[in-house]
Amino acid sequence: QKHPHPKLPPGPKAWPIIGNLNLIGPLPHQSLHKLSQKFGPIMQLKFGSYRVVVASSAEMAKQFLKTNDHIFASRPQTAAGKYTAYNCKDVTWAPYGPYWRQGRKIYLTELFSSKRLESYQHIRVEERREFMSRLNDLSGKHIVLKEHLSRLTLSVISRIVLGKKYFSTPGHDQSKYEHSIVTLKEFQDILDELFLLNGVLNIGDWIPWLDFLDLQGYVKRMKAVTKRLDRFHDHVFDEHRAQRETQKDFVPKDMVDLLLQLADDPNLDVNIDNDSVKGFTKDLIGGGTDTSANTLEWAMSELLKQPHLIAKATEELDRVIGRERWVEEKDIPQLPFIDAIMKETMRLHPVAVLLAPHFALADCNVLGYDISKGTIILINTWSMGRDPSVWNSPGEFCPERFLGKTIDVKGQNFELLPFGSGRRMCPGYTLGLKMVQSNLANMLHGFNWRLTDNMKPKDLSMDEVFGLATHRKFPLVVMVEPRLPLHLY
Numbered sequence: 001q002k003h004p005h006p007k008l009p010p011g012p013k014a015w016p017i018i019g020n021l022n023l024i025g026p027l028p029h030q031s032l033h034k035l036s037q038k039f040g041p042i043m044q045l046k047f048g049s050y051r052v053v054v055a056s057s058a059e060m061a062k063q064f065l066k067t068n069d070h071i072f073a074s075r076p077q078t079a080a081g082k083y084t085a086y087n088c089k090d091v092t093w094a095p096y097g098p099y100w101r102q103g104r105k106i107y108l109t110e111l112f113s114s115k116r117l118e119s120y121q122h123i124r125v126e127e128r129r130e131f132m133s134r135l136n137d138l139s140g141k142h143i144v145l146k147e148h149l150s151r152l153t154l155s156v157i158s159r160i161v162l163g164k165k166y167f168s169t170p171g172h173d174q175s176k177y178e179h180s181i182v183t184l185k186e187f188q189d190i191l192d193e194l195f196l197l198n199g200v201l202n203i204g205d206w207i208p209w210l211d212f213l214d215l216q217g218y219v220k221r222m223k224a225v226t227k228r229l230d231r232f233h234d235h236v237f238d239e240h241r242a243q244r245e246t247q248k249d250f251v252p253k254d255m256v257d258l259l260l261q262l263a264d265d266p267n268l269d270v271n272i273d274n275d276s277v278k279g280f281t282k283d284l285i286g287g288g289t290d291t292s293a294n295t296l297e298w299a300m301s302e303l304l305k306q307p308h309l310i311a312k313a314t315e316e317l318d319r320v321i322g323r324e325r326w327v328e329e330k331d332i333p334q335l336p337f338i339d340a341i342m343k344e345t346m347r348l349h350p351v352a353v354l355l356a357p358h359f360a361l362a363d364c365n366v367l368g369y370d371i372s373k374g375t376i377i378l379i380n381t382w383s384m385g386r387d388p389s390v391w392n393s394p395g396e397f398c399p400e401r402f403l404g405k406t407i408d409v410k411g412q413n414f415e416l417l418p419f420g421s422g423r424r425m426c427p428g429y430t431l432g433l434k435m436v437q438s439n440l441a442n443m444l445h446g447f448n449w450r451l452t453d454n455m456k457p458k459d460l461s462m463d464e465v466f467g468l469a470t471h472r473k474f475p476l477v478v479m480v481e482p483r484l485p486l487h488l489y
């Protein structure tokens with residue numbers, strides 16, 4: 001039925017005056033959350049020389065990521081893009097345009113096609129088994145869970161992207177790792193540093209005339225970490241090229257093989273070069289590792305605060321899977337409570353609390369507010385997950401709220417956007433979901449979990465540290481014991 005009066009576009013609304021905000025101090029997403037409670041779901045601030053618009057509701061997020069997605073699909077040019085992403089030659093920091101479009105096309109059609117992801121399933125299974133058996137070896141001891149989760153996700157992503165792990169681990173026969181030029185610890189340090197530097201509020205980005213001073217020393221650190229990463233990339237690519245030359249009918253096995261082949265392809269709409277392959281490789285390893293490990297650590301933290309939820313999950317696992325085998329990826333649709341735990345974790349602890357910054361390519365009017373070209377847009381998913389007009393008791397971790405509901409995390413339900421939505425939505429979300437769901441299910445299936453003797457569930461801190469991936473301030477320390485017959489570990 002037609003509306004009796006055609007809807008007129010709303011006229012310009014006045015922005016509330018908030019002033020210049022100092023975000024160096026308290027956690028930015030939490031400060032912005034408080035401001036949005038006072039000023040509403042859309043507000044404009046000034047960070048140094050830039051206008052920043054913050055959206056904190058599902059309706060506003062939809063305006064930026066769907067209705068006007070074509071205008072807000074770019075990224076601001078930051079020091080992180082320049083110094084850690086080969087001058088924005090990755091996909092994450094690439095400005096909206098033909099180069100970025102080419103990169104995304106490669107990701108979606110070549111690297112993350114469902115056929116390709118299926119072909120890597122054995123890697124996910126093998127690495128998960130090794131992870132479970134490492135946990136089992138530590139039964140009864142204190143375990144810093146994140147260390148093991150990071151090793152798991154890094155191992156999976158390295159094998160998928162680089163073809164093998166390329167890092168040596170403590171206690172292993174070094175001769176088996178003659179190809180490794182880094183230790184696991186060094187590799188994790190490089191990625192942690194990269195993640196941290198990609199999420200920092202670098203003063204030079206906001207106040208360009210102060211840029212040359214590098215007041216916080218971030219640019220120096222960006223250059224240093226990229227130098228280390230570069231050496232690693234050169235080594236990996238040389239080895240891949242050498243293998244390609246020795247084999248007559250070479251078939252690409254991993255993502256680097258595919259990317260190097262594409263770099264030699266003159267028929268692409270936009271050509272990619274060696275720096276592009278480095279940028280994409282960094283994107284894939286950086287994007288795929290900490291994100292999933294963080295989500296799993298938050299999920300276990302929330303569950304250990306409410307052990308009855310673990311009992312409910314294991315009841316489902318015993319009923320659907322039984323105790324004689326591990327959970328497989330194809331079992332996931334039969335495990336609605338595990339799925340609900342994952343969604344609830346992503347609601348309260350979206351790893352990218354402000355998504356990645358978006359950038360206005362043109363002037364635009366959004367629900368009556370004029371937004372000028374060059375404005376930076378932050379979507380506060382942390383705030384949206386706590387919106388009391390959408391969620392009952394928003395501060396409570398209650399997976400049951402998702403049972404029997406169709407709401408999903410794949411960018412269609414704007415109240416829950418852990419992967420974003422629209423043109424810039426996470427291209428690796430299918431892989432991310434596979435890693436989170438099947439590992440979460442198997443962790444709960446394989447072990448009884450408890451906190452250390454001196455820690456009561458109610459005392460477990462949920463404090464956060466802001467970054468491109470927002471993680472726990474205090475790493476979760478747990479104790480486990482096996483639940484399944486020992487021959488399975």
Ligand code: HEM
Binds near residue numbers: 092287433
């Ligand atoms: C639980 C796992 C993951 C979460 C929660 C996550 C979340 C996100 C978010 C929120 C964004 C920004 C969206 C925006 O700017 O609007 C993003 C972008 C991106 N993610 Fe993920 N991600 C995950 C896993 C992965 C994986 C496994 C990969 C690759 C192996 C990946 C690669 C990327 C890339 C390349 C981008 C940039 C896309 C662009 O700018 O066009 N992510 N991700």
